[in-house]
Each structure stands twice: as C-alpha cells, then as structure tokens.
Amino acid sequence: MLYLLSYGHHEGDESPAKIVAPQDTYRVPSRVFAEPGRVGEPWRRRTGRWIRTVYASRMRNSAEVVVVGGGIIGCCTAAELAAAGADVMLVEGAEIAHGASGRNHGLIFYPQNPTVDPIYQQSHRMYRQMAGRSRIDFHMDAEPRGFLILVAEEEQWSSARREAECCKAGGIAVERLTAEQLTEAEPHVAGDMLGAWKIHDGYRLDPGALTLAFALEAKRRGAEIVTHTDVKQILRSKGRVSGVATDRGIVDAQTVVLAAGPWSPKLARSAGLELPMTAARGWLLLTDAQPKLFDHLLESSGWHLMAGDPGPRQVTVSAYGAEQPAPAQVGLLVQQNATGHVLIGGSRITSLQREPEGPEVTREIARRAARAIPILGEVPVREVWSGVRPATLDGLPLMDWAPQLPGLFVAGGHGGQGVMLGAGSGLLAAQMIAGAQPYTDPAPFAFGRAALVS
Numbered sequence: 001m002l003y004l005l006s007y008g009h010h011e012g013d014e015s016p017a018k019i020v021a022p023q024d025t026y027r028v029p030s031r032v033f034a035e036p037g038r039v040g041e042p043w044r045r046r047t048g049r050w051i052r053t054v055y056a057s058r059m060r061n062s063a064e065v066v067v068v069g070g071g072i073i074g075c076c077t078a079a080e081l082a083a084a085g086a087d088v089m090l091v092e093g094a095e096i097a098h099g100a101s102g103r104n105h106g107l108i109f110y111p112q113n114p115t116v117d118p119i120y121q122q123s124h125r126m127y128r129q130m131a132g133r134s135r136i137d138f139h140m141d142a143e144p145r146g147f148l149i150l151v152a153e154e155e156q157w158s159s160a161r162r163e164a165e166c167c168k169a170g171g172i173a174v175e176r177l178t179a180e181q182l183t184e185a186e187p188h189v190a191g192d193m194l195g196a197w198k199i200h201d202g203y204r205l206d207p208g209a210l211t212l213a214f215a216l217e218a219k220r221r222g223a224e225i226v227t228h229t230d231v232k233q234i235l236r237s238k239g240r241v242s243g244v245a246t247d248r249g250i251v252d253a254q255t256v257v258l259a260a261g262p263w264s265p266k267l268a269r270s271a272g273l274e275l276p277m278t279a280a281r282g283w284l285l286l287t288d289a290q291p292k293l294f295d296h297l298l299e300s301s302g303w304h305l306m307a308g309d310p311g312p313r314q315v316t317v318s319a320y321g322a323e324q325p326a327p328a329q330v331g332l333l334v335q336q337n338a339t340g341h342v343l344i345g346g347s348r349i350t351s352l353q354r355e356p357e358g359p360e361v362t363r364e365i366a367r368r369a370a371r372a373i374p375i376l377g378e379v380p381v382r383e384v385w386s387g388v389r390p391a392t393l394d395g396l397p398l399m400d401w402a403p404q405l406p407g408l409f410v411a412g413g414h415g416g417q418g419v420m421l422g423a424g425s426g427l428l429a430a431q432m433i434a435g436a437q438p439y440t441d442p443a444p445f446a447f448g449r450a451a452l453v454s
Contacts, residue, residue, distance in 0.1 A: 062252040063089035063224070065433070066244050067259060068231045068267065070094075071101035072207070072418050073411050074259035075214040076126075076426025081257075082221035084434050089253075090223055091246060093230040096215045099261050101418060102208035103387030105284065105333060105345055107297065108420045109147070109202045112166045112304060115396060116417070118440040122424030127205070130213055130423075138209035139338060147199040148177070148186060148296045150332075150372055154194065159302035164197040173200040186294045188375045202297045204335060207419045214423070231260070234271035234408065241271070241407030255433060258402075259411045261418075262351070262388040268410070273402050276452040277413045279388050281351035283362050285369075286383040289340035293375060300368065303331030303346070330361060332368045334376075342379065344369045348416075351388045391415035394451035396444055399429050403447050409433055410447075 067078045070092025078090040092098070108127070111120045131140050149160040164174040177196045182189060185198075219225050233245040234256055243252040258264050262279035329348040336342050347361045362384050370377035392398055392413040402408040411429045414421055428445075431438045443449070 060224075061249060062243070063087050064253065065089070065255045065257060066091060066251055066253040067257040068244065069259035069261060069264075069412075070096045070211075070215065070225070070227060071099055071259065071261050072097070072211045072214070072422035073101075073261075073414065073425055073429075074257070075211050075218060076423045077257055077259060077411055077429045078223045078225075078426075079214050079218035079221060080426050080430030081433065082218050082223040084430055084436070086430075086434065088218065088223040089251060090215070090218065090225050091229050091231055091244065091251070092225075092227045093260075093263075095227055096225070097208040097211035100282075100387030100389045101211045101261075101422075103284070103385055104207050104282070104389075104416070104419060105335065105343055106205050106207040106210075106419065107202055107333075107335065108205065109144075109199075110167055110170045110172050111417055111420055112163065112170070113395070114170065115444050116421060117170060119397075119421045119424035119428065120417075122427060122439065123421055124203075126423035126427070127210065130210075130217065134213040134217065136209050136213040136216065138206045138213055140205040140210075141203040144200055145202045145204060145335070146296045147202050148182065148189075148298050149197040149199065149301055150182075150189065150298060151194045151196055151301050152190075152192075152372070156301035157194070160197045163302075163304055164199060167199050167201060174198065186296060186298070188293055188373055189298070190372055190374055193372075198296075204297075204337060205419075210419065210422075214426070231267060232270070234258070234267055236271055236405070239406070241405060253407075255407050255409065257409045257411055257429065257433065259429075261412060262390045264390060264410065264412045268402070268408075271402075271405060271408060273405055273408070275398070275410065275412075276447075277390055277392055277398065279351045280348045280391055280415070281386050281388050282345060282416065283347045283365060283384065283386045285344040285362060285366060285381050286385075287342040287344070287376070287379045288382050290336070290342060290379060291340065293336055293342065294334075294373075298332070298334040298373065300332035300372070303333060330364045330368065332365070332372055334369060334373060341382070342376065344376070346416075389415050389418065392452065394449070396449075396451075397421065397425060398447065398452075399425060399432070399442060399445040400447045401432070 064087035065081055067074050067090040070090060074090055078088050082088045127140060149163055151157055151160050168174045175198045177198055179193060179195050182193055182196045215225055230247045231244045235243045235245055241256050243250055244256060258267060260267055265275040265277050268275045331346055333345045344365060349361060390412045395415060398413040399411050402410055428438055432442055
C-alpha cells in the first residue's frame, strides 16, 4: 500500500505530507517516483482537475484502529482517538469532506430533538475551541443569524409553531412576526407572506474547511491520514475484525471504525452485517455573489425534521418499478454567506445510486426560492450540487459496536445533522472505543434500540 502524495503546498517544502489533497504538483523531489505502471504519464484526472500524483515508499500495513471515511464523523473520531493515544489510520476513498460533509448548507442550530442535544452542545463547544486554535478558517459565525420560518398559507402556521415551540423548550428565544413585521425584517421576502416565526439561532460555517481542520488536528495528534484509497472489504478472522482490504493493499487492525456515510452499508455487508441505514440526497444551488439581500436564514414551514419525524423509508421493488414513484421532499432553506453568495436548498430524496438523479428536484427548489424571495429570480445560478446523507429509520445516529462482530464500531446515520453533531459524535465514539466513561448516555444510538429492531 502506497502513500499518494501531492506537492506544491509550500515553496521549498519537499517533505512527504500524510494528508493527500487535490493540489497541482509542479515538481517532483528526486526521492519519489512516478506512479508505477504509468511512467512518463504521471497525470491523473481528479475531481474535474488534472493533477500530478506521485508515490512514496510503502506505508505501514497495520494500525491499532482504522477509521474508514474522511467526512466530519470520521475525522472527528480519528482526532479524538489519536488524542487518547491510539495508533490511528484514517482511510478515505476520495478527498477529505468529498461527500455530504462538504456538500451541505454549513449550518449548526438546535437539533429540535432533546435526545441528541448533548451531542450538539458538545459539538458547538468543540467547534468554538477549534476555531480558536486552528490555522484553517472555517468562518463560523460569532453570533446567531436568526431563522425566519416563513408562512405562506394559513395551514402552515401549525407546523411553524411546532418548530418554534420545540426550540423554545430547548432554551432558544422565539417570537411570532406579523406580515408587517416580516416585511420590515426582510423587505425582499414576498409581500403576500402571512408572517413568520423568528428563531434566535443558526450559525453559518464552511463545512468542508471544518472537516479539514479536524483532519489536520488528527494528523497533529499522530494519526495517519490516507486519501484516494478505497476500502473494498472489512476483513474477518476467527470470528472478529482483522483489518481492511483496500485497492492499495491490506491493513491489519484490531478495530475498524465504519464512518463511510452512505457507503457504510455496502462495506458492512462485506463483513456479513446488515446496517439499518438508508440514504437521502439533498440538492443545493449557489448563486453569484450579490450585495446584501437579507440578514436572516430563511426557511419554509415544516422543513426541519423534529423528534418523532420519520427518516427516509426503504424503497420496495414494486415502488421502485412504479411509473411515478413517490416525490422527493422539497422545502426551502436560504442563506446569504459572508461572501455574498446565496445558498439555496433543500430536498430529501431516497438515494439508491451514486450518480445524481435528474434535474426535477433542483428546478422545484429554484421555483420555490423565486416564489418566496422574488429578487432571487433574477440572480444568476453559479453552481448546483448534491450530497448523499446516511440516515436511520428513526432519525437518530447509529454509534455502537456491531453485534456479533467484535472489533467493528459503526458511527453514522446522522442524516442532515452530520456537521451539527460531528465533533460530539467523534468524542462519544472515541470514548466508547477506548472504554472510557461516555460524556452522554449512548443507549439511544445503539443497534438494539426499539426503532431499529421492530
């Protein structure tokens, strides 16, 4: 198994970096060599850009703990395990934050479910601490921006009130706005809105940069970070986990942490384990930078899931074969970032493939945005992308040792709350793996909970 290296980060620095990033390579130090089998053609296509890749000497073929997945959950878990003294190797098939961890709104706010509130509070504290010591600027708001839950029709007041009351129970200040007060707060919102509920919450950040900050923190604490390396199989020997097989070799390990997001179920099946997890794709549109359009985070009534709301359901063969399958859940969540770009979402559609589904969902998101905020109708769209989020049937994460397979720990199923719960989830997972006292009760996130076994 070989390191995939990329040079050109700092002029004059030829030391082999443990973290592989898709950076252009302008020179190759003499002690490294071009990719085996492709001498004379050391260029590879990565993420829409041509980059030059080289390999150094073989990396070690064993670790105490292998973390599979370079998203926010995997990176935070690796950082906490390394801090506890474990010999950790994190393996990612693409780049750090390549999946949903780098393809979301980048918002943290009260999760509207008291079961996960301790994890959210812990995550928020850890993000503040990371912002104070990391050289990576992930642009976390110092103060809450405030959500406005827009009410366009009379029957939407009940769902908006339900969300507001849930936030109030969690200690968040809320207030109901009349149509006139809404127009005063946000003049660009459609004039026929009936009003809104204002939630004094919501912090923006750059989720990809946040994930990278924790990956670098894991490296600083001694973890080895390997990217562009696919884990193909979880290996077993004598009734327990014995390591992983990758496309660059086998890594022996006593413990494997499965944090591969929506691809965790496939890897789990390679070890004979069926995960009670599915996946939902969420779409986002990004506009050109604009002068200041609005101050708040704007969302449609009923969009955010709360305690008791079901996660994405499994799709039967009959449903998949229907001429008109069930429509995607489409709502509206709009924010203007500090750069002036406007980020518009969102959707939840059960995803059964890596390739994105058709454009119907993004068109519906755009229609809703232009309807609620007419000025957006004339703003150019710069990018459209999606992220696939792993989710469980009850909407709670799955963080537990795999039943009947010693050595495999599963950390995933956070749905759309991966960034909100990332650092706290990593800490909880590390404490459980190390046998330390967990800072919060892990029972609600166990394999054996009622919602996953009924």
